[in-house]
Amino acid sequence: MNKDNIFYDPTLKKRHFKSKLFKYFTIASLVVSLLFLGVFLLDMVIKGSSAIKQTYIQIEVSYNQESIDSYRNAVDKRYLNLLSRAALREIPDQIQANPSLMDTKAVIWMLADDQVDMYAKEYYYKISEKDLETLKELEQNARVKQKFNTIFFTQGDSKTPEYSGILSAFIGTIMTLTVTMVVAFPIGVATAVYLEEFSKQNWWSEFLEININNLAAIPSILFGLLGLAVYINLLGLPRSSALVGGLTLALMTLPIIVVSSRAALRSVPASIRQAGYALGLTKVQVVKDHVLPLAFPGIMTGNIIGLAHAMGETAPLIIVGMIAFIPDSPTSVMEAATVMPAQLFTWAGMPERAYIERTAAGILVLLSVLISLNSLAVYLRKKFEVKW
Amino acid sequence: MAKNKVKIAVKDLNLWYGDKHALHGLDIELYKNKITALIGPSGCGKSTFLRCLNRMNDLISSTRIEGEVIIDGQNIYAKEVDEVSVRKRIGMVFQQPNPFPKSIYENVAYAPLKHGIVKKGSDCDELVEQSLKSAGIWNEVKDILKEPGTGLSGGQQQRLCIARTIAVKPDVILMDEPTSALDPISTEKIEALMLELKKEYTIITVTHNMQQAARIADMTAFFHLGDLIEYDETEKIFINPTQKKTEDYITGRFG
Amino acid sequence: MATFESKHKYAHLQEDIIRYFLILAATISILTTFGILFSILFEAIEFFKLKSIIYFFTGTEWTPGVENSQFGALPIFAGTFMITAIAIAVALPIGLGSAIYMSEYASPNARNILKPLLEVLAGIPTVVYGFFAAITVAPFIVKIFAAIGVEASFNSALASGVVMGIMIIPYISSLSDDVITAVPDSLRKGSLALGMTKAETIKDIVIPSALPGIISATLLGISKALGETMIVVMAAGLRPNLSWNILEDMTTVTVRIVDALTGDQAFNSPATLSAFALGLALFIVTLVLNIVSVRLIQKFKEKYKMSSL
Numbered sequence: 001m002n003k004d005n006i007f008y009d010p011t012l013k014k015r016h017f018k019s020k021l022f023k024y025f026t027i028a029s030l031v032v033s034l035l036f037l038g039v040f041l042l043d044m045v046i047k048g049s050s051a052i053k054q055t056y057i058q059i060e061v062s063y064n065q066e067s068i069d070s071y072r073n074a075v076d077k078r079y080l081n082l083l084s085r086a087a088l089r090e091i092p093d094q095i096q097a098n099p100s101l102m103d104t105k106a107v108i109w110m111l112a113d114d115q116v117d118m119y120a121k122e123y124y125y126k127i128s129e130k131d132l133e134t135l136k137e138l139e140q141n142a143r144v145k146q147k148f149n150t151i152f153f154t155q156g157d158s159k160t161p162e163y164s165g166i167l168s169a170f171i172g173t174i175m176t177l178t179v180t181m182v183v184a185f186p187i188g189v190a191t192a193v194y195l196e197e198f199s200k201q202n203w204w205s206e207f208l209e210i211n212i213n214n215l216a217a218i219p220s221i222l223f224g225l226l227g228l229a230v231y232i233n234l235l236g237l238p239r240s241s242a243l244v245g246g247l248t249l250a251l252m253t254l255p256i257i258v259v260s261s262r263a264a265l266r267s268v269p270a271s272i273r274q275a276g277y278a279l280g281l282t283k284v285q286v287v288k289d290h291v292l293p294l295a296f297p298g299i300m301t302g303n304i305i306g307l308a309h310a311m312g313e314t315a316p317l318i319i320v321g322m323i324a325f326i327p328d329s330p331t332s333v334m335e336a337a338t339v340m341p342a343q344l345f346t347w348a349g350m351p352e353r354a355y356i357e358r359t360a361a362g363i364l365v366l367l368s369v370l371i372s373l374n375s376l377a378v379y380l381r382k383k384f385e386v387k388w
Numbered sequence: 389m390a391k392n393k394v395k396i397a398v399k400d401l402n403l404w405y406g407d408k409h410a411l412h413g414l415d416i417e418l419y420k421n422k423i424t425a426l427i428g429p430s431g432c433g434k435s436t437f438l439r440c441l442n443r444m445n446d447l448i449s450s451t452r453i454e455g456e457v458i459i460d461g462q463n464i465y466a467k468e469v470d471e472v473s474v475r476k477r478i479g480m481v482f483q484q485p486n487p488f489p490k491s492i493y494e495n496v497a498y499a500p501l502k503h504g505i506v507k508k509g510s511d512c513d514e515l516v517e518q519s520l521k522s523a524g525i526w527n528e529v530k531d532i533l534k535e536p537g538t539g540l541s542g543g544q545q546q547r548l549c550i551a552r553t554i555a556v557k558p559d560v561i562l563m564d565e566p567t568s569a570l571d572p573i574s575t576e577k578i579e580a581l582m583l584e585l586k587k588e589y590t591i592i593t594v595t596h597n598m599q600q601a602a603r604i605a606d607m608t609a610f611f612h613l614g615d616l617i618e619y620d621e622t623e624k625i626f627i628n629p630t631q632k633k634t635e636d637y638i639t640g641r642f643g
Numbered sequence: 644m645a646t647f648e649s650k651h652k653y654a655h656l657q658e659d660i661i662r663y664f665l666i667l668a669a670t671i672s673i674l675t676t677f678g679i680l681f682s683i684l685f686e687a688i689e690f691f692k693l694k695s696i697i698y699f700f701t702g703t704e705w706t707p708g709v710e711n712s713q714f715g716a717l718p719i720f721a722g723t724f725m726i727t728a729i730a731i732a733v734a735l736p737i738g739l740g741s742a743i744y745m746s747e748y749a750s751p752n753a754r755n756i757l758k759p760l761l762e763v764l765a766g767i768p769t770v771v772y773g774f775f776a777a778i779t780v781a782p783f784i785v786k787i788f789a790a791i792g793v794e795a796s797f798n799s800a801l802a803s804g805v806v807m808g809i810m811i812i813p814y815i816s817s818l819s820d821d822v823i824t825a826v827p828d829s830l831r832k833g834s835l836a837l838g839m840t841k842a843e844t845i846k847d848i849v850i851p852s853a854l855p856g857i858i859s860a861t862l863l864g865i866s867k868a869l870g871e872t873m874i875v876v877m878a879a880g881l882r883p884n885l886s887w888n889i890l891e892d893m894t895t896v897t898v899r900i901v902d903a904l905t906g907d908q909a910f911n912s913p914a915t916l917s918a919f920a921l922g923l924a925l926f927i928v929t930l931v932l933n934i935v936s937v938r939l940i941q942k943f944k945e946k947y948k949m950s951s952l
Contacts, residue, residue, distance in 0.1 A: 009473040019842035029740025036809045190668030217933035219870020229682035251675045312768025315872035341770040348774045476838025486829035499837035
């Protein structure tokens, strides 16, 4: 800077420098936050993408009485350790279900063991030297290939990683969230309507407000303690069931629904209500026929956000036992069930490497669902947004 | 007007907000140790013009300014001039009193300490006292210097803001409708203060109150739709304006 | 006329029924809070009938499984505190810095994109963070410190603390951004007109003005960190460990709650009931933090509404 002008100030150079540093600090913070997000998503994609495919081995299977007696007899002993035990175990059932198979042989692509899958995907694997030799031989004969992993989407949990999928957890999630919404939606909206349209400003409404605020800030795990103590121990509802899980989540979701529904109701201008009263309508009629329909998109948006929130919740569900091993999808809300995040938690704790890619893949599925739900909420808000 | 010493000379000043041409080639000379009042209907550009004098318009990213504002021989829009140092020498008082949420003492001491005008200690105490005295508020606040500035009444807050501005030892004080948010008694105090301050400083004030301009201003400039219509001694403007528009405005035919 | 009256009565009845239904619904929210409080409180009292409450808060031995079990929760509280402190040390500067950039430097358009993007961090399920902490961050920390010859645990407090910090960033940045934006522009102008630089204005005027809101956001972040379960269950240790070394494994209140309730012990054994004693401590602390936080925000709002700057 030119020092000749009367506005020259010697302190300014340093101060401008500091000012710039400060700005860079704020930019850096933001970049770091977004970088975390990027690294994290990338990490999940890298870890999870290999689960899209699953390794299969071409093998000759003999369907006969010996195979029924023990699946170990169905294939050449040499290949036994390379094949998925879960797939082999199904052979007797297949014969029983389809007697025409009896005493035939067939060359099929059979699901490989998880260690073979790890080997094929070039992860760390544990295969005995003898088996490895056999495997390499199979590979040379093009009898090892990777196919799209349908099992992951069509099976429930399994003790053999290659045979495990998220279907039962997905069904469990749907059932649990259905319970949640059936309970939380009417209560939440009704609470919002009461607070916004009916209650007078007094200690009671203030008390309610403080309560709802605090409810939103209570750590989720404590809702689990409530569920355990009240639903399971006091009311005797079945542990691990979608009913108990759903009821527990309902109480957690309640404040989110109340707060967003109130905001939606508040955005309906007073003139609408006054017009209704002027026509001689009662308060209930005005609210039911005029205010609620206008606030509905906003209420729905809040509900979807609450739903997404509940979908990602794990801690309280662990407490009420929803981390049970569930190979088959539950058929009623009273049966033991698990939900997607709880399933991911279980898998993440497994020692087999193959569960890691499945956990990451499950995370990608869960995140996609959550992002879709949130996008839907944003879309609804944009579409029905009314400028008064 | 040879007896008047030019403090600020504005040459062909144009300003655009985005596509909107808000000031149209203004030429004006503002005099040292005088109070100049800028009047005109709202939206006429008087406040915009005022903010050009300490480069506050630079803060709005869509603004574009052409022309020169020469203060003591230096064009403040020249490349080598730092707008921050311009604002240090050209103080500003706003329409709404805006004391910082700090103590009364800190409100005044903040900028001088940052600028390195004084160091913490007795020098600083003295400057604070002096500034508060100059702003005519010392007697009211000398016992409550540690209390927050926001606790004062509106008129006191405004005088605190004036003290804060004086503490930086500016040459010029710009005032943007400094009394429009105040009650009549506070207004009177501020006006008296302005008359006192002009002995040391050059004051440019925007006002929507024509009586105020008539009461305190030496010079008055009438703006209309981004043009400087007329600029002369206050008496002349109010008694015998040369322009029809000025007369219409003064006599209340529009506004 | 008669029909008119009866209709009128009917309408009133209907009105009343709906009104009572609404009140009932609103009451459920209260019942939930008290439900949580009492369900935890009663079981915690059961626990303290069996084990000393004084030792619970001051003792350092936590040995639930063994005979003559000891329940000194001090190392558990210490671990919780350490991990929370790490989380805040990560989240506060980054969250506040991001908030300042969004509210003071970014254009409104950029802000409209950046803010929701940051909030994505808050929408990610915590089990996912836990996985990230356990599988990616913890081994990475072990590797980094091994490179400089320091041994770190695979369940280090640092790993779960850092990941928890990432999770809390949006809680701090979003609320801070709101309060910083709410600071009246006249204050900024007042400072700039005195010849202050932008950073000086932000640091000396804007941030102090927004301080109650920023503190409130931080308290909320602390409360989130204290109650966070999945990250620590998956990435932190189970061993109650009273240590200052953040590279060691530590355990937290929530980890021990989960551990106590997923075991096979009888429900009324002290080992299981200890979960409720820990839960009660967690409930009280987070409740107090939340109440203080809400008060601060209210004060901030009142201040800038009243002075109508």
